[in-house]
Structures are given as structure tokens and as C-alpha cells.
Amino acid sequence: MIYLDNAASSWPKPAGVTEAMVRVMNECGANPGRGSHQMAVQASRILFETRRKAARLFGVHNPNDISFTLNTTMALNIAIQGFVREGDHVLCTGIEHNSVRRPLEMLKRNRRVQITYVQTDSTGQIRLEDVEKVIQKNTTLIVCSHSSNLLGTILPVDKIAAIAKKHGIRLLVDAAQTAGCCSIDVEGMGIDMLAFPGHKALLGPQGTGGLYIHPDIELNPLLYGGTGGDSENIDQPHIRPDRLEAGTQNTPGIAGLGAGIDYVLQETVDKIYEKEWMLTQFLMDGLQGINGIQIIGPKMGEAKTGIVTFRMHGASSSEIAFMLDRNYQIAVRSGFHCTPLAHEAAGTKDTGAVRASFGCFNTKEDAQALVDAMKEIRHHFVK
Structure with missing residues (x-):
């Protein structure tokens, strides 16, 4: 997993x-x-x-x-x-x-x-x-x-x-x-x-x-x-x-x-933050190159915690999370994340979103696996 x-x-x-x-x-x-x-x-x-x-x-x-x-x-x-x-x-x-x-x-x-x-x-x-x-x-x-x-x-x-x-x-x-x-x-x-x-x-x-x-x-x-x-x-x-x-x-x-x-x-907190921030930048860079995916939240280069949230045109967040889990053994969180207020601010209150969140033990390989999986999932929905 x-x-x-x-x-x-x-x-x-x-x-x-x-x-x-x-x-x-x-x-x-x-x-x-x-x-x-x-x-x-x-x-x-x-x-x-x-x-x-x-x-x-x-x-x-x-x-x-x-x-x-x-x-x-x-x-x-x-x-x-x-x-x-x-x-x-x-x-x-x-x-x-x-x-x-x-x-x-x-x-x-x-x-x-x-x-x-x-x-x-x-x-x-x-x-x-x-x-x-x-x-x-x-x-x-x-x-x-x-x-x-x-x-x-x-x-x-x-x-x-x-x-x-x-x-x-x-x-x-x-x-x-x-x-x-x-x-x-x-x-x-x-x-x-x-x-x-x-x-x-x-x-x-x-x-x-x-x-x-x-x-x-x-x-x-x-x-x-x-x-x-x-x-x-x-x-x-x-x-x-x-x-x-x-x-x-x-x-x-x-x-x-x-x-x-x-x-x-x-x-040290500083080293943990830098590692997680680096992983968010790597993942955002990979996801933004996939047609139909919209990343929500701060832009690349801006301060943030180890969270990358996105949605994909033509698929619900729950469908994506289900496919990531069953087909790729990747665990993410979909839906509304117990924060409808933030979804209203982000413009995702009707669709929900997929959230990937890093910890101090994650690697670039983990982030790349999600990018590769999303490319295949995107291809599945546009056939």
C-alpha cells in the first residue's frame, strides 16, 4: 500500500x-x-x-x-x-x-x-x-x-x-x-x-x-x-x-x-516540512500536466502543508479514490473532508475532491506512482 x-x-x-x-x-x-x-x-x-x-x-x-x-x-x-x-x-x-x-x-x-x-x-x-x-x-x-x-x-x-x-x-x-x-x-x-x-x-x-x-x-x-x-x-x-x-x-x-x-x-520540524513541501511540488508538477485535472489550493511555489487536492473532469472523487485503492493500492481521501466551508471557498461543494497527503516517510516514488495512476485513470474516462 x-x-x-x-x-x-x-x-x-x-x-x-x-x-x-x-x-x-x-x-x-x-x-x-x-x-x-x-x-x-x-x-x-x-x-x-x-x-x-x-x-x-x-x-x-x-x-x-x-x-x-x-x-x-x-x-x-x-x-x-x-x-x-x-x-x-x-x-x-x-x-x-x-x-x-x-x-x-x-x-x-x-x-x-x-x-x-x-x-x-x-x-x-x-x-x-x-x-x-x-x-x-x-x-x-x-x-x-x-x-x-x-x-x-x-x-x-x-x-x-x-x-x-x-x-x-x-x-x-x-x-x-x-x-x-x-x-x-x-x-x-x-x-x-x-x-x-x-x-x-x-x-x-x-x-x-x-x-x-x-x-x-x-x-x-x-x-x-x-x-x-x-x-x-x-x-x-x-x-x-x-x-x-x-x-x-x-x-x-x-x-x-x-x-x-x-x-x-x-x-526537526523544519526538515520534515521541507521534505513534505518538496513532495507536494513534485506531485503538483506531475498532475498539472494531465488533461482534465484541476489542482485546488495554493499554487506551486507557495507555502503549504503536505496536501495536494484535485478533481478530474468527468469522474467523481469517490470513483477516483476507489480505483486508486483497488487497482493501484494507493490510499487517498475523497469526498468533502469534514469541511464544507472550505469546499465552498474552493468551488468544490458540489463535486468534492481527491486529497493526497504526505507524511515524513513518503518518497518521490510514491508521488510518481500517483501521477502514473492518474494518467491511466484519465485515459479510462476519456475513451
């Missing part, structure tokens, strides 16, 4: 990820923070070490400002539902994933929250003046994808953060497509909350992720329950990270995430 669906979940994983998970299961499978015996202490240490590694990667001063979650969706829900109050106004971009849009629309119905979607151009880029001109007196939060999961477009988070700070507004960044393959410094970029996955470019297992919260922000928990410490208190504790981590944590998964971050830190 040539795996080109890394924007959904990265594969394969570094060998150290599996080894770390198996080690936990075999040697210290106790509950972290739920006992003083050796195995429980070792499990707690694993969580802290992974927290510390994530803090180093994202420029976070205090590792305890990072709470572990099951995925980016959970992190975004904790941030949005925990921060936004009744009557607030929230800004977000017109390329957001449903993990942002659906929680916001729920709050619009249930808490009388106002939402403004700042539109982008067809490549997913936003005009900063459009952000500033729709700010209201009750605007409390801006939610922004660091990069579109459909287009690969990288948004100017630092400039959006400057606008937010100027108006006393908090900024929540969805780093689902950038954590591990794009440089992120929460303090340097002015990010107040950062939601990130463990299973994509951080190379950890599914069921892992996290949320960074600025020390000045207090969120209402999404889940209430046991935290190990402060058990006699009827209320959820305020201490971090316990406040947002009710219940037993996924220690094997978090151990695997720590090993994945180790790999990223060793290879």
Missing part, C-alpha cells in the same frame, strides 16, 4: 512508538495519579515526560498548561465550550473543519452565541482587514485553523494573533494539520489556546491529542469526575492539568505519543 492519507492519520509510525506502548502494557500498566505504588508512579512519570516534550516542541513554558485529550476534536470542544459564554461573539475563518463549526453552531442555538465566518479566497487565504472590520464589542474569541485540511493553505496566525491582542480577544488555533510538520511557538506567535492531534504529524497513535491553555485562561471542564488527587472536594479541582483530565488517561497511547515527538524533535 502506498499511503497518501497522512492528513487523516500518519502511517507508518516510527518503531519507537510501538515499542513504547508495548513497554507500558508489559511493565507499568497501572493508573497514573491513582496510587503511590511503583507502577502508578512510573505511569505518572510517562505522562509528565510526554507533556514536557510537547511543551518543548510548542514553546510552552509550563508543561502543566497542556492537557491530554483523545484527539483535536475533543481539544477544540474543551476550548470552545469551556471558554465561550452566553451572548459572546466568536470569529472564525471560512475554511474551518466541522470540529470547529459544529460546536460553535451548537452554542449559537443553545447559548445565543453570535458567529461570524470570515471568508477566504479560493485558495483559502484570508484578508486581515476582513478580520478586523467584523470585530464587535462582545467578540471574545477568534478560532483559526493553522492550515486547511482540504487545501493545505497556511494562515498567518501570528498576524491574526496581533489583531486579537489589540482588541483584547483570545485566539484558539486548530493545529490538526501543522503540529509536528510546521514550526509552532505559542508564546512567540501569540496563541492563547492550541488544539493538536497526536496521531498525525506527531506520529503517535490514534486516541491521543492535547490542548495548550494560556495560564491566564480558566476553562470550564467538558468532563467531570475522578482526578486522583483532591478526591474529598465535591467540585472539580482547579489545578492543572487535573481540571481538564477527568478519568483514567490513555497511558500506553501517551507513551507512544512521547516516542513520536522524540522522532519529530530528532528529525
Whole structure:
């Protein structure tokens, strides 16, 4: 299998990820923070070490400002539902994933929250003046994808953060497509909350992720329950990270995430980005020479994550993905990618699109195999 669906979940994983998970299961499978015996202490240490590694990667001063979650969706829900109050106004971009849009629309119905979607151009880029001109007196939060999961477009988070700070507004960044393959410094970029996955470019297992919260922000928990410490208190504790981590944590998964971050830190984010960008350029160059194929998103030479999205005249995206899988053993993602807003911006809301997404283990040979397959598929549809 040539795996080109890394924007959904990265594969394969570094060998150290599996080894770390198996080690936990075999040697210290106790509950972290739920006992003083050796195995429980070792499990707690694993969580802290992974927290510390994530803090180093994202420029976070205090590792305890990072709470572990099951995925980016959970992190975004904790941030949005925990921060936004009744009557607030929230800004977000017109390329957001449903993990942002659906929680916001729920709050619009249930808490009388106002939402403004700042539109982008067809490549997913936003005009900063459009952000500033729709700010209201009750605007409390801006939610922004660091990069579109459909287009690969990288948004100017630092400039959006400057606008937010100027108006006393908090900024929540969805780093689902950038954590591990794009440089992120929460303090340097002015990010107040950062939601990130463990299973994509951080190379950890599914069921892992996290949320960074600025020390000045207090969120209402999404889940209430046991935290190990402060058990006699009827209320959820305020201490971090316990406040947002009710219940037993996924220690094997978090151990695997720590090993994945180790790999990223060793290879460096910059080198990973350059490799994936090079592969996107190689693939775009090959696809644009095929009659009937339209590439959507940033043009060649422009900054983007490792995503190349396209459609072909005369064939549905699902047909193409099916043929690539069955006839060529190439895995891609077709359809609407949980982001109808971005498809509206790109002009593909009626057709969907095919998304190929690279990871740090892909090669030029993988990209060339997709080009060669698309040439044959195109010939099949024009006979």
C-alpha cells in the first residue's frame, strides 16, 4: 500500500512508538495519579515526560498548561465550550473543519452565541482587514485553523494573533494539520489556546491529542469526575492539568505519543516540512500536466502543508479514490473532508475532491506512482 492519507492519520509510525506502548502494557500498566505504588508512579512519570516534550516542541513554558485529550476534536470542544459564554461573539475563518463549526453552531442555538465566518479566497487565504472590520464589542474569541485540511493553505496566525491582542480577544488555533510538520511557538506567535492531534504529524497513535491553555485562561471542564488527587472536594479541582483530565488517561497511547515527538524533535520540524513541501511540488508538477485535472489550493511555489487536492473532469472523487485503492493500492481521501466551508471557498461543494497527503516517510516514488495512476485513470474516462 502506498499511503497518501497522512492528513487523516500518519502511517507508518516510527518503531519507537510501538515499542513504547508495548513497554507500558508489559511493565507499568497501572493508573497514573491513582496510587503511590511503583507502577502508578512510573505511569505518572510517562505522562509528565510526554507533556514536557510537547511543551518543548510548542514553546510552552509550563508543561502543566497542556492537557491530554483523545484527539483535536475533543481539544477544540474543551476550548470552545469551556471558554465561550452566553451572548459572546466568536470569529472564525471560512475554511474551518466541522470540529470547529459544529460546536460553535451548537452554542449559537443553545447559548445565543453570535458567529461570524470570515471568508477566504479560493485558495483559502484570508484578508486581515476582513478580520478586523467584523470585530464587535462582545467578540471574545477568534478560532483559526493553522492550515486547511482540504487545501493545505497556511494562515498567518501570528498576524491574526496581533489583531486579537489589540482588541483584547483570545485566539484558539486548530493545529490538526501543522503540529509536528510546521514550526509552532505559542508564546512567540501569540496563541492563547492550541488544539493538536497526536496521531498525525506527531506520529503517535490514534486516541491521543492535547490542548495548550494560556495560564491566564480558566476553562470550564467538558468532563467531570475522578482526578486522583483532591478526591474529598465535591467540585472539580482547579489545578492543572487535573481540571481538564477527568478519568483514567490513555497511558500506553501517551507513551507512544512521547516516542513520536522524540522522532519529530530528532528529525526537526523544519526538515520534515521541507521534505513534505518538496513532495507536494513534485506531485503538483506531475498532475498539472494531465488533461482534465484541476489542482485546488495554493499554487506551486507557495507555502503549504503536505496536501495536494484535485478533481478530474468527468469522474467523481469517490470513483477516483476507489480505483486508486483497488487497482493501484494507493490510499487517498475523497469526498468533502469534514469541511464544507472550505469546499465552498474552493468551488468544490458540489463535486468534492481527491486529497493526497504526505507524511515524513513518503518518497518521490510514491508521488510518481500517483501521477502514473492518474494518467491511466484519465485515459479510462476519456475513451
